[in-house]
Amino acid sequence: MVPSQQSFGYEQEESTPMPVMWYMVPAGQVQQMPCPVQVQRLSFAAGASATTPSCMPQGWWQPPRQMPGPQGLPLLPVQAAQHVQPMLLPQSAQMACPASDVPLEGQCTWSYTGTVPEQCCDHPRASAGSVAEVSTAPSEASPRFQEADNLPTSMKMSASTARRLRRKRAAERKARADAADLTKELHPHPDGKEELAQLRGHVWELSQDKKGCRLVQKALETAGRETVAIAAELSGHIVEAIKHPEANYVVQKAITQLSVAGSGFIVEEILGSAVAVAKNRMGCRIFCRLLEFCSTNPKVGYLVDELLHVADVAELCCHSFAHHVIQSILEHGEERHKHVAAQTLIADVVRFAQHKNTSYLIEKVMTLGTCSEQDQVAMVCALEFKCLLFLAKTQYGRHVAKTMLQDPRWYAVWGAKNFERLIFPFRAGLESDRFGSLFLKDMAESLREP
Structure with a gap:
């Protein structure tokens, strides 16, 4: 220099x-x-020594004790x-x-x-x-500086964190604005009669809109006696609404708000398309709502009959969306329908126990109060100890093995002793396996629970 x-x-x-x-x-x-x-x-x-004035932050400026002179020569003392x-x-x-x-x-x-x-x-x-x-x-007086002071020390140096915070706050502001607009449009007057009158004749059009479907759902919740009239405007569009990404929420809300008899027109339009609805991403939700809220309606029973007799039940159990419908049948369906689903799983229980969708259905069959005692005992008899040891080393089968070995009926059927004495000769092989070690850990935690 x-x-x-x-x-x-x-x-x-x-x-x-x-x-x-x-x-x-x-x-x-x-x-x-x-x-x-x-x-x-x-x-x-x-x-x-240098002294820092009170108006300056500590560490703002520290003069060097010795500055190098030209060509690296030391300076003479001043x-x-x-x-x-x-x-x-x-x-x-x-x-x-x-x-x-x-x-x-x-x-x-x-x-x-x-x-x-x-x-x-x-x-x-x-x-x-x-x-x-x-x-x-x-x-220090700028908003950006003050905002940085409110953040943790580890976040002050991260520009990506600041961008994420800005995006999050913008999304929150937009959500609040949408909620305010929704409330303003739906309830500009205390009685709400004018708003319901404005919805008449436009329910199907609004149901296909992202914001409009929220208005219709809110109206179905607050309309009281007018709920039937609002839902009736969906008549003739149920199958189309079930596959629509926005309108399917309106159909679900109508099922939850209408009486068992009032939702009969929805079931009637689905009859003949039960398999397609059960395999649809949005349609499986409609099927589950019908089983949850209208299982006593005979028309819903006819709909499940069509599903179980027309389609392959084993395929439905493994399907990404239809297996949710089978689960609802096991929880809310009629006994004859539960028996058909349970027998399908029992027929090839070892294969189904290794599948990510059907392994959970087998656990549902063993839940008390879900299926009949006869179906549950048949499931226990279908899984011997050798099968359970094999399933314990698989990703999804280990959950089925855990459910079986937690059930005292399994020990009663096979005349086995407690779990610790039963598993002791095979513990080394399970501990050396990735999923086998997880199975032992889960069983140890379940045995500690009261």
Whole structure:
């Protein structure tokens, strides 16, 4: 670095993630700087330790004890009367004195001398050399700076975290605005009669809209006696609404709000399309709502008969969406329908126990109160201990093995002793297996439970 030239550099400031730019002004040219800038006063005698003024944060500026001279030569000690004079430009300066506007002529001394003037320009007592620091960090009064102070220390340096927070807050503001608009549109008057009158004749159109379907759902909840009239406008569009990404929620809400007899028109339109509805992403939800709220309706029984007799039940049990319908049948269906589903699973229980969808259905069969005692005992007899050891080493079968070995009826049927004595000879093989070790861990936790 040539002494007659200015030097520039960047320092990482301790209190903020933004860099601090500093530059050295050549000697004798401080008075020639093109603009006046108010600076803070900081001075100390040579050989004394630097003191940080109260107005400056700790660690804002620490002068070096020794600066290298030109070509790496050490500097001569400065006079005791000479003082170090850093010049801190405030945020209001906005880089009013860019480095490019400072002349390069003159000679720069390699010691900090003189006293700090009140202005960097046109001051009679300007020093022979000075150092100015310009902080590019955000002002402490800015909202962005205050927002960063409220974050944990580990998050202040992460720009991606700030972007995620902004996106999250924008989504929350949008959700609040949508909720306010929905409430305003639905309840502009205390009695609500005018709003219901506006819905008449437009229920199907609104049900196909993302925002409109919410209005119709809310109207079905609050309409009271008008609920039947609102739901009746969906007549003739049920099959289409079931496959619609928005309208299917309106059909589900209608099933939950209508009486068992009032939802009969929905079942009538689904008859003949039971298999397609059960295998549909949205249609399986409609089927489950009918079994939950209208299982006593004979028409729902006819719908389940069509499903179990037309389609392959084993395929339905393994299907990504239809297996939810089979689960609802095991929980809310008629006994004859439960028996058909249970017998299908018992016929090939080892294969079904290894499938991610049907393994949960086998556990449902063994739940008390779900299926008949006869079907549950048949399931226990279908799984010997060797089969359970094999299933314990599979990803999904280990859950079925755990359910069976937790049931005291399994020990009664096979005349086995308790689990610990039964599994002891095979523990080493299970512990060496990935899923076998998880099976032992789950069984140990279940045995500790009261």
